[in-house]
Amino acid sequence: MRMKIDVTLDYGLDSPGPALLLVEAAGVQGQILNRASIDLGQPLKSARVPGEEGIGERLILRLEDSLTCRYSAEVEVTRPQPDLQRLSAVEVEDMPGDALRYMLPSRYCPAERFGHFVASRFEGLTGGPLVAALRDWVERNLDYVSGASDGDTTAADTFLDRRGVCRDYAHLMISLCRAAQIPARIASVYAPPVDPQDFHAVVQVYLDHDWHLVDPTGMARADQMALVAVGRDATDVAFLTTTSVAELKTQLVEVSEI
Known part of the structure; x- marks a missing residue:
């Protein structure tokens, strides 16, 4: 799949300071950047880190x-959709x-809170x-409801409330996988099928000695996703982190298949 990505961000800040974007x-591997450009106006300083x-x-x-x-880019996604039924778990002693x-x-x-649920509800599966x-x-079991969660909402809260947005779906699935001793991490992606269009959070799971993208919202397949970043949870993949109060003026994400 080839996709076009356009992102427009405008924020006001209450004081000077650093920001992570x-x-x-x-x-x-799995995607090719055919074209990419970013215009940041005139920051006082800028640097890139992995x-x-x-x-x-x-x-x-x-x-x-x-x-x-x-930000504008054209990305060709070459990774296949994984067949989860054919992928096996990796023994802990064999993991990197x-x-x-x-x-x-x-x-x-908080994966430690889900061990009993996973063991009892999904007994016999690996x-x-x-x-x-x-x-x-x-x-x-979750309802996708915009505004149903905030920056303090954990997977335990989502499990009880049974509603949230993509990051809440991802956090809950990550917690369940970790409780089953399957490494799982959050992934920030772009995907044309996502509705409403926005930065999208999915899950990467470690099976058969490789990482595989999975979307617990059901909106997108792995072969429809352009990967941006990965991390332990949303803390590591936030699209914007500032030390000052940021006032939203414009935030527009448009992703389309080409």
């Missing part, structure tokens, strides 16, 4: 009183160190079939 599609696990790049900006960003950390609880993913069952359970 994470909006550019990553140059990684994203988590070396996937994507963060822009570190020194801003005065506003942030403006115009960079996968092991994604079995641990994190701020929004590996890819278990991941598929967890994905289907999250999609069936």
